[in-house]
Amino acid sequence: MKAVILAAGEGTRMRPLTEDTPKPLLPVAGKPIIQHNINLIKDFVDEIIVVAGYEIGQIEDFFENTPVKIVEQREAQGTAHAALQAREYIDDRTLIMNGDDIYGSSIRQIKEHDTAFAAARSKNPENFGVLETIDGEVKSIVEKPDEPPSNLVNIGCYLVKPRFFELLENVEVSQRGEYEITDALSMYIAEEDVKLIETEEWLPCSYPWQMIEANQKLMQNLNHRVEGEVHETAVVKGDVVIEKGATVKEHSVIEGPAIIRSGAEVGPDAYIRGGTVLHSNVEVGKAEIKNSVLREESAVPHFSYVGDSYLGKNVNIGAGAKTANLRNDDATVRMAVKGELMDTGLRKMGAVIGSEAKIGVNTSIKPGRKIGFDASVDSAEKVGKNVPSGRTWKDGDIV
Structure with missing residues (x-):
């Protein structure tokens, strides 16, 4: 059995995080999205083929010293076209997976079948491809129907011949002007007896706030490990990973689950709360970080608060x-994506800040x-509006 992971898209709904990083390489709970899935399947597939396009050089570099094969989709022509780029390497059953969703261990059941699709229950099935099933077999797939035949949605994981x-x-x-993989799935269902694998372990990563949700959920599986330098006055509670080369200075408090990567410096007097990941060479001084991801080289050095946020x-x-993370009216937070104001479904949601951004002193972000x-x-x-890439917020507006 081989695996084909589709990882060629630009991830425009995830901007600004994907301005400098292809979405499959965005880190969640300390490792890239795509690595979570590779770890899940690597022991039962013979070869992993990644179809890449946007920022392919970064994906090639990431897999440089691994047996993973990289295939290029030169033009973004849709998911069917992306999967087709791997055809010359296929001679047996193949597991096809999205490179920007995170799947749980129950997906491994799929290998027990001849051919199968994975699905999950959704409260909003009309936003997805919906599967109609009879006696555990998939009979049809309908893309974003007004009247869904079920609440079982396509999660982009298929075992096919x-x-x-x-x-x-x-x-x-x-x-939409693209070649859609769901059209091929419909043709395949008409020819084959396709088993259904239902899972509750599916973390879609299509929108920025879903990165916060996925990070928080996956952090629950941490095992306490402290290899870095921790000052005797610092307090470390719960499931915390402090890697070799990380430093926790005087009077800092770290509450798990949390990950402090090699090269990161915490404190003095820092307060790191649950759900936080500090990547390599991050600097946090006398500041509070809660349920947030701070990527490489970022800094929160002085008297600041970052909550429920994702920083490049x-x-x-x-x-x-x-970063304010709670509305005064206690309603769920909304975020604008590609011009549409969307409900994140989250009561607490802070800011999403792209790489290389600079936030001035004594600033608050709604x-x-x-x-x-x-x-x-x-x-x-x-800051009451989104600030576009390369622009400046000054005197209450974008300049």
Whole structure:
């Protein structure tokens, strides 16, 4: 059995986080999205093929010293077209997976079948491809129906025979101008007896707030391990990983689950709360970080608060700056994505800040706002709108 992981998309709904990083390489709970899935399947597949396109060089570098094969989708023409790029390497049953969703251990059951699709229950099935089943077999798939036949949704994980790759050749361009893999799935269902694998362990990573949710859930599986330097006055509670080369200075408190990667410096007097990941060479001084991801080289050095947020690489948070994470009316936080204001479903949600961004001193960022790649915010500002990449927020507006 081989595996094909689709990882070629630009991840536009995840911007600004994908301005400098392909979505499958965005870290969740300390490792890239795609690595979670590879760890799940590597012991029962013979070969892993990753179909890449956007920022393919980064994906090639990531897998450089591994047996993973990289295949390029030169033009973004849809998921069917992406999967088709691996056809010449397919000669047996093949597990096809999305590279930007995280699957749980129950997905491993799929290997026990001849051919099968995985699905999960959703409260909003109309937003997905919906599966109709009879006696544990998939009978149809309908993309985003107004009246869903069930609440079982397609989660982008399929075990198929080589014939499926022939069907991909017959897919016609959709109204969106792309070759959709669901069209090939419909043809395949008509020919094969496809078993259903239902799972509760599915973490979609399509929108920025889902990265916070996925990170929080996966952090529950940590095992306490302290290999770095921890000052005798620091307090470490719960399931905390402090890697060799990390430093926790005087009077700091770290509450698990938390991960402090090699090269990170914490404190003095820092307060790191549950759900937090500090990547390599992150600096946190006398500040509070809660349920947040701070990527490489970012800094929150002085008297600041970062909560329920995701920060890219080399972000600098000025002294006294804060990410607000709770609305005054206690309603769920909304976030604008590609011009549409969407309900995150989260009562607490802070900021999403792209790499290279700079936040001025004594600034507050309202819940659910995005600060773009290489954007900046002046000092003593209240950020009430998204700040586009490369732009500046000053005097209450974008300049």
